[in-house]
Amino acid sequence: MIKFLSTAALIGATIFFGGHAHAQAEQQIKAELQKKLGSNVKVKNVAPAPITGLYEVIVGNEIVYTDASGKYLIQGEVIELATGKNITEQRQADLNRIKWTDLNPANAIKNVRGNGSRQLAVFSDPNCGYCKRLEKSLQQLDNVTIYTYLIPILSPDSAQKSKQILCSADPYKSYMDWMVNGVTPSGKSDCATALDKNMAFAKTYGITGTPTLFFTDGSRFPGAVQITDIEKKFSSLK
Template sequence: MQKRIRIAALVLAAVASVLGCSAQADQTTDKIKTALQSRLGIDSGDIKGITKAPVAGLYEVNLGSQIVYSDANGDYVLTGDLIDAKAHRNLTESRLAEINKVDFSKLPLENAVKVVKGDGKRKIAVFSDPNCPYCHQLESTLKSVDNVTVYTFLYPVLSPDSTQKAKQIWCSSDRAKAWESWMVDRKAPTAAGTCNTAAIDSNLQLGAKMNVTGTPTVILADGTRLPGAVSADRLESALSAAR
């Protein structure tokens, strides 16, 4: 009986210790959040989460599209990449990729312009602005990538003309042709752009929710993001790794 009591006491002590550490962690992260909001003018909603960093005394502050590091009091903030020198690994980049990973199966593909190349077995989604020069560059690169289905979410964030062109492309009888003609051959879309363009508004809301802050943003089938106009070689390598 005494042995059972001792075991129960040890279990309770362990639970209390864990809860105590958890409460302490919550107090620290809450303290950091309050301090950063006050001192740096950061809105509460902009801070997505705060966790301990791999370096003692540092805390990782997730701002959605960026990670910064703070001490336990929010007195000092570090910006830039945290590098694991032993493993030659960019820890900040890895964490951002993990944090911003997307569930590809939940993307509303019906709101995207669909282009099938070859057998179309491989899949990517791209958030793209019609007037973004890097988006034009990516489209030229995609001409050399075969056996892939590209779902382009029209994401007009640069100018009112971007919005107008996005609407014209979406309202075209052949959206894929209109998109490629403009992005690769610079042939402007001719549709009036007066059809139901609610999909474009939904894309803007989706992109904001997913922290898509630049175009183009490529999303692989495994949810990994590739920001910017990636090269054909890098895209091919990423597509192979995402299988």
Template sequence: MPKTSSSLTHPPLVLAAHLFMAAAAALLLAGAALADEAAIRKNLPERVPNLPPIDEVIKSPIPGLYEVRIGSSILYADETANHVIEGSLIDARTRTNLTEARLNKLSAVDFDKLPLKDAIVWKNGTGARKLAVFSDPNCGYCKKLEVDLQKLKNVTVYTFLVPMLGPDSAEKSKNIWCAKDQARAWLGWMLEARLPARHMTACETPLERNMAFSRKHRVNGTPALFFADDTRVPGAIEAEEIEKRLSAAHKS
């Protein structure tokens, strides 16, 4: 008696059909996502006056909600940008601030790739732990931070001069960099208000490179701290917090 034909007797055909349907569904979803992104890019600037250029639009963990990145800021919008949310997105199950985690990832810089030759270097103790700081000589918070940094033990500090606060900052930065003892000139000014000697002769500085690096990596203010585990902190933090982060970075 001849055997009847059945789809069960042709598993390769069944698998191929399933793969085709899955691929088709994926293409449809991708097309919808692209359409949503285009709608957000078009509608959001029209509805929010003076909105800076949108850098990236991606799906958020919430269906129908998109993450909109503008520089170093994040907004959330629905598919047509009729509704916009400004603030943190929290995973209530894990109590994770997803917005903060995303910003940390976006702003991470590989410490080993920092142009350390363009930094002033000083150390306490063994210097085993590493910290990079972007600082302006006229920044009050930078001066407070520098006082706290002196309390740290066994640390090497790389200071990148970024004269963001105007021509006087640029002049001081040049004189500090061109000093015979850069670290002494820097700490003398920041800790004791000893004005660095004016440097009259030609001296090549990394100031333009430092400013370009800052713009590229969204260092929008000073101080900014970079740790050896590739994390960073915008703004001054207390010595105890720096110590905790240094220890964690050193262990990792």
């Protein structure tokens, strides 16, 4: 069972390290946690948290905290009371960020509306209900270029539909016919596609659910995001 230590107790523990000793301590904490959590859990990194005596631990794609001995694991959010800033949330957003240039447009279904000046990448599974809901909402956007990367993660049928969509004469039309109008894709599914590359990208960047959206600043929005939030994000990028 994971033990929890009160934040107040951790704040009271103050530990000072020099550069090398500090790095050694982080590696020791990481090793200790990895040993206790087991091989099924990947401890990616350990670094000092903004609170003295507290360490930020990246486990998979999530942030948790521990003490200097690696004895306790703390799950929750760190809030800076003076400003109301959610430090954990901000760090999580930074960890989830990608480089827009890492995306390969050649692997996506591209759709340009209006002047196409605003750019958005969407990772989608054709059998994902939330993806269908999102696609209907995205119809409200104008002056946008949308890159849709198919990642069939839900079922073998998702892979089949993805191939049929990408192998069609007009992949965007085939995709929208299915996602918005409910017209099942048909035809060949034996052409060369980018599905393997898209799946590899998703694995590398921890995209485990659909839909997942990315903006040009690299920020990640998971789930069927409201159109108002998408417009708000676009406005912040100007």
